[in-house]
Amino acid sequence: MTVRLNEAGVIVIEGKSPVEDAEILLEHLHxxxxxxxxxxGCHFMHTAVVQVLMAANPxxxxxxxxxxxxxxxxxGAKSNGKEQRRSKS
Amino acid sequence: MNALLEQxxxxxxxxxxxxxxxxxxxxxxxxxxxxxxxxxRAVHTLKGxxxxxxxxxMAQLLHAGEDVLSELRKRDIPSAxxxxxxxxxxxxxxxxxxDEIEVSNELPADASVQAEMLTQALRQHLPQSAxxxxxxxxxxxxxVGPLVAATPGVSDKLRRSEARLVAIAYEPHAKCFFNGDDxxxxxxxxxxxxxxxxxxxxxxxxxxxxxxxxxxxxxxxVSRAPREQIAEIFRLVAxxxxxxxxxxxAIPAAERGGAASRDLxxxxxxxxxxxxxxxxRDKEFVGRLGAAARTAINVLRFAKAxxxxxxxxxxxxxxVDARAAAPVLDALDRLLAEHASGSSKSAAAEQAAPSAAGxxxxxxTFRIDETRVDHLVNVAGELIVARNGLNDLxxxxxxxxxxxxxxxxxxxxxxxxxxxxxxxxxxxxxxxMVPLAQVFRRFPRIVRDAAQELGKSVACATKGEDIEADKSxxxxxxxxxxxxxxxxxxxxxxxxxxRRAKGKAEEGQLSLTALRHGEQLIIEVAxxxxxxxxxxxxxxxxxxxxxxxDELKDLSDEQVIQLVFLSGFSTAPEVSQMSGRGVGLAAVRxxxxxxxxxxxxxxxxGRGTTVRLALPLSMALVRIMTVESGGQIFGVPxxxxxxxxxxxxxxxxxxxxxQAFVLRDQIxxxxxxxxxxDLPDAGSRxxxxxxxxxxxxxxxxxxxxxxxxxxxRLDIVMKPMQGLLAEVPDYAGTTLLGNGRxxxxxxxxxxxx
Numbered sequence: 001m002t003v004r005l006n007e008a009g010v011i012v013i014e015g016k017s018p019v020e021d022a023e024i025l026l027e028h029l030h031x032x033x034x035x036x037x038x039x040x041g042c043h044f045m046h047t048a049v050v051q052v053l054m055a056a057n058p059x060x061x062x063x064x065x066x067x068x069x070x071x072x073x074x075x076g077a078k079s080n081g082k083e084q085r086r087s088k089s
Numbered sequence: 090m091n092a093l094l095e096q097x098x099x100x101x102x103x104x105x106x107x108x109x110x111x112x113x114x115x116x117x118x119x120x121x122x123x124x125x126x127x128x129x130r131a132v133h134t135l136k137g138x139x140x141x142x143x144x145x146x147m148a149q150l151l152h153a154g155e156d157v158l159s160e161l162r163k164r165d166i167p168s169a170x171x172x173x174x175x176x177x178x179x180x181x182x183x184x185x186x187x188d189e190i191e192v193s194n195e196l197p198a199d200a201s202v203q204a205e206m207l208t209q210a211l212r213q214h215l216p217q218s219a220x221x222x223x224x225x226x227x228x229x230x231x232x233v234g235p236l237v238a239a240t241p242g243v244s245d246k247l248r249r250s251e252a253r254l255v256a257i258a259y260e261p262h263a264k265c266f267f268n269g270d271d272x273x274x275x276x277x278x279x280x281x282x283x284x285x286x287x288x289x290x291x292x293x294x295x296x297x298x299x300x301x302x303x304x305x306x307x308x309x310x311v312s313r314a315p316r317e318q319i320a321e322i323f324r325l326v327a328x329x330x331x332x333x334x335x336x337x338x339a340i341p342a343a344e345r346g347g348a349a350s351r352d353l354x355x356x357x358x359x360x361x362x363x364x365x366x367x368x369x370r371d372k373e374f375v376g377r378l379g380a381a382a383r384t385a386i387n388v389l390r391f392a393k394a395x396x397x398x399x400x401x402x403x404x405x406x407x408x409v410d411a412r413a414a415a416p417v418l419d420a421l422d423r424l425l426a427e428h429a430s431g432s433s434k435s436a437a438a439e440q441a442a443p444s445a446a447g448x449x450x451x452x453x454t455f456r457i458d459e460t461r462v463d464h465l466v467n468v469a470g471e472l473i474v475a476r477n478g479l480n481d482l483x484x485x486x487x488x489x490x491x492x493x494x495x496x497x498x499x500x501x502x503x504x505x506x507x508x509x510x511x512x513x514x515x516x517x518x519x520x521x522m523v524p525l526a527q528v529f530r531r532f533p534r535i536v537r538d539a540a541q542e543l544g545k546s547v548a549c550a551t552k553g554e555d556i557e558a559d560k561s562x563x564x565x566x567x568x569x570x571x572x573x574x575x576x577x578x579x580x581x582x583x584x585x586x587x588r589r590a591k592g593k594a595e596e597g598q599l600s601l602t603a604l605r606h607g608e609q610l611i612i613e614v615a616x617x618x619x620x621x622x623x624x625x626x627x628x629x630x631x632x633x634x635x636x637x638x639d640e641l642k643d644l645s646d647e648q649v650i651q652l653v654f655l656s657g658f659s660t661a662p663e664v665s666q667m668s669g670r671g672v673g674l675a676a677v678r679x680x681x682x683x684x685x686x687x688x689x690x691x692x693x694x695g696r697g698t699t700v701r702l703a704l705p706l707s708m709a710l711v712r713i714m715t716v717e718s719g720g721q722i723f724g725v726p727x728x729x730x731x732x733x734x735x736x737x738x739x740x741x742x743x744x745x746x747x748q749a750f751v752l753r754d755q756i757x758x759x760x761x762x763x764x765x766x767d768l769p770d771a772g773s774r775x776x777x778x779x780x781x782x783x784x785x786x787x788x789x790x791x792x793x794x795x796x797x798x799x800x801x802r803l804d805i806v807m808k809p810m811q812g813l814l815a816e817v818p819d820y821a822g823t824t825l826l827g828n829g830r831x832x833x834x835x836x837x838x839x840x841x842x
Contacts (some may be wrong), residue, residue: 019266022301029296047273048266051306055293068277073283 002042007031010061013039013049020034022048029056039064067079091374092102093409096144098191099456103133105184105531112177124690128176129158132374135183141336141379144196147186150204153211154179165216165659172214177199179207230256232286232309233335235357235388238680240284240311254283254335258770259291259308261329266302270326278322281313300336301334311335357388362421365414378408379511381652382417387729389402397424413544459560460628462520469517474825476510477803480505501755511804525612526554528566532574536599539578546583553603558706566704569688570682572646573700574599575615578672581618581698591695591825593617607728610706621692623649629658643724650692654678660678677702687839711807713824713834715800716783718761719768722800724824724834733799735779750782750793757784759793765840767821787838794837807834 003013003021011028013021017039028035029052037053038061039045045066053075064070091597110125118124136151145205154176160166168593179415182203189197221342233256276285278810286309291300312319312387316334323330361381382405389398404420483503487496529551582588589595602613621644630636635655644652652658654674677700681688688705713731715725734752741759743750749758759782763770782793814820826832 009580017493019271026296026299033296045273047261047271047304047306048301050273050287052287052299052301053303054287054306055299056296068273072276073287086094 003028005035008072010036010038011058013045014041016044017042017046018047019046019048021043022052023054024069025049026056029058036061039066040067042043045069048077091363093406094142094190094194094373095408096412097138098187099103100373101135101138101187101264102184103161104325104376105180107131107188108135108180109177109184109534110530112173112180113537116170116173116177116537119173121412122162125158125162125168129155129162130373132180134373134380137380139183140383141375144186144190146196146200146204147183150179150208151183153208157211157214158239169214175207175210175214176425178213178637183404194594198342205258218679224296230258230333230335231355232387233311236284236286236309237311252367254334255312255314255319256335257310257319257323257330258322258328258333259310259330260310260675261304263303263328265304265329269521270304272304272306272326274536275322275326276308276310279310279312279319282310284311285309290303300569302353308837317762354388358421358425361385362418365418365421374412374414375409378405378414378417382408385417385421396452400424402494404422418778424532444638457520461516465517469514472510473804475516476507477826478828479506482828516560516699522557523560523563525563525610526551527568528563528570528601529554529601531567532601536574536578536580539575540582540597543579543584545578545582547578547585547599549594549599549601551601555602556610557623558603558704562610562704562706565680566702567682569677569702570601570614571610572674572677573702574601575619577614577616577700581616581620583619603704606703608706608711609728610704612702614702616698617697620694620698621650621653621690622694626650626652626658630655631657647691650690653690654688661783667793697763707720712802713803713830713832713833714802716762716796717798717800719766719770721768722830722832723762724803724805724832725783725837726821726834727802729785729837731786731791732785732794734783734784735781738780741780748795752784752791752793754793756801757791757793759795760841765794783835783837785841787841792841805832805834 001017002013002017004030005025006012009032011025011032013025018070030058036059039053040062040064050069054073058077064073064075069075111128111131115128132151132155136148136155139145139147140150151299157166157176159170161168161172166172186196186200188807189195233254237254241632256259257276259272259276261270263266265272268688276282287807288307288309289305290307291305293305316332320327320332323332339723340624361384365378365381382401386405387400389395389401401417401424403422404416407416415682463528482497486499490496532551533549536547578597582599583591583593598617600613600615602615603611604611611781626649627641630641630649630652631638635658636652641649654677658675676687680705681702684704684803686702688700690698690700692698712727714727714730715722716725717723734750736750741750744758747760748755748760751757761770762768779796780795781799782795784791784793803824803826807822807824810817810820810822812824819836821834821836824834825834
């Protein structure tokens with residue numbers, strides 16, 4: 001499972017996140033609208049997942065681990081200030 | 090038709106004309122940078138106008154034209170005739186489309202096919218790397234500039250490298266995820282990616298309505314990799330992606346820098362405002378406004394400032410209607426002030442000035458409906474007649490009262506009104522005066538095309554195009570001149586080999602000359618071709634029985650060649666597309682006569698032909714002198730009179746059936762006006778009286794016309810002869826005198842012939 005909701009109420013996306021993750025991610029965001037996202041451990045994100053993140057525009061815990069997505073999608077750029085600390089996974 | 094479209098048509102026509110003229114001239118002098126610059130600007134403005142008026146096909150074609158011209162301007166490609174010709178065809182096509190739009194409000198159905206063909210033809214001339222569909226093109230690739238500019242560090246890199254960029258617009262199918270596509274996956278493979286923008290196609294729906302497996306994203310990217318390589322990556326989704334080459338230097342300077350996009354946006358908006366505040370020629374106004382507004386809107390949209398972009402859009406529409414840049418300037422100023430949010434208040438204060446200047450600029454010239462001007466001209470004409478009546482009345486009162494105080498006051502007042510009425514009339518008539526350049530400028534192009542069609546080479550020179558004449562005359566001039574010019578190119582000027590054999594330069598010369606001769610406008614169309622052979626004309630006239638043998642015998646060669654203006658006359662052995670149907674020159678004559686003109690031809694066999702049109706300059710005031718003859722009063726235009734001579738009757742010498750007198754060592758043949766007009770001799774002249782003679786050059790040579798009396802001088806508005814009388818050449822027109830009588834104004838040149 002590359003998408004999970006941890007005990008702290010953070011949605012964690014890890015590893016290689018395939019297209020199916022989009023639905024699960026969306027579910028989580030439905031049930032926990034104020035959940036924070038941690039995708040710093042995700043080194044590859046499918047477009048569908050990126051799309052859900054862009055639409056939901058959730059709070060991000062650190063920058064995205066997928067270099068390409070981080071560079072171009074703007075996801076995690078406006079994070080809570082921890083991006084300096086964790087530049088890459 | 091809405092105001093925007095109407096305005097666009099008006100301006101686009103002028104621009105097309107300008108561009109076509111300059112391109113035609115460039116064919117002869119391909120290295121004229123000023124002309125090239127002018128064409129480039131005209132095409133650029135046209136493109137902007139076409140985009141605003143919502144003719145994307147036209148804008149795209151013009152864009153291709155602009156690309157080629159831009160390369161020419163930078164001397165990246167040599168200005169070969171073929172390139173100019175392709176550009177000319179592009180401009181011509183736009184001209185044709187404008188005609189279509191005027192009729193149907195839209196482009197013809199085959200427009201996109203034609204545009205594609207012409208675009209291909211244009212692109213052939215572009216350097217290899219840019220041969221494929223180019224970018225910053227049309228609305229589709231508007232985003233490239235802002236995107237590159239907004240991506241930090243990119244534009245600096247670009248300046249250093251000479252490479253061409255590739256722009257990628259990728260709009261995946263909504264169902265692409267089901268096909269196993271990962272759009273970002275393709276983009277990850279793009280080498281040397283410089284910028285990528287990921288945006289939703291439409292605003293995001295609420296999360297609960299979102300379908301996670303429907304792709305709603307669109308991608309825009311810029312890369313430095315070769316186009317082919319990129320095309321290969323997107324091979325499987327080729328239908329969803331558009332790839333275009335893009336020249337880095339096409340990114341506007343204002344968008345350079347790549348600092349924070351906020352600064353950048355301000356920068357761009359400021360640049361647009363500054364540009365709009367600059368003085369601008371009326372015809373460029375819509376184009377410039379459109380370009381500025383579009384750039385502002387794009388940059389705002391890019392910055393996700395939709396409402397602001399809408400505001401500019403509304404302001405633009407308002408500005409187009411008002412024909413003043415002020416609404417857009419104001420909107421830009423407000424936006425900039427908001428953007429600055431207090432940080433640069435002084436800048437906002439400065440902006441008030443250019444906005445005011447921009448507002449007043451547009452009103453410097455304005456267009457008026459022609460019928461309103463005509464109404465004014467008519468009223469001013471009536472005013473003259475009324476003034477003449479008042480003059481008459483004043484003269485009678487003064488005669489009755491004698492030189493008293495009241496009489497003097499009346500005279501003074503009358504003189505003042507006289508002056509003001511004249512001035513008013515002159516000013517009003519001037520409203521309708523346009524330079525002949527409006528007609529003349531079309532000819533170099535026509536001559537060139539006609540000559541090419543016949544495999545001839547003809548240079549066309551025009552002179553006197555700044556002479557002004559009444560709009561109706563200038564407008565009516567085109568058709569007869571066209572016939573004459575086509576005749577000259579078709580029949581007059583010989584093919585190159587024939588010219589060479591005759592020892593002439595291969596390139597034929599055709600000149601259009603306008604000059605003012607008193608109240609007349611003389612237009613001469615001269616060629617250095619084979620001339621008109623009087624013998625051939627005689628033969629033809631006989632064969633076609635246009636004239637009887639007896640009549641023909643009495644005609645001099647000079648008179649014989651005038652027969653070419655007879656209806657049905659043609660010396661051309663065959664009918665070509667251009668001339669030779671035997672209607673040409675007859676049509677010239679009737680067209681010239683319709684506007685009160687006379688046409689004549691002179692020719693030197695083997696040397697060339699000159700067709701001369703003599704036309705009235707305007708409906709302006711004509712200064713006449715009233716003369717008496719055969720018991721009647723006539724008007725004679727003062728311009729036709731060189732001088733008046735009073736001389737003792739014994740100074741008149743009888744020569745055969747005519748009379749003559751010696752004026753400054755020159756013998757001047759003279760004739761009595763009543764004889765010329767077949768009027769009874771009023772017999773008021775006794776031998777004791779001196780003879781009163783008008784000396785005139787009107788008939789082509791100096792001649793005298795004896796009259797019985799000379800009356801007053803008047804400024805009149807001459808009405809041309811109408812109906813049956815229009816056929817009588819002896820009279821130039823009529824006018825209403827102050828006492829209500831109709832005065833016939835003589836056409837001395839016709840009478841003396």
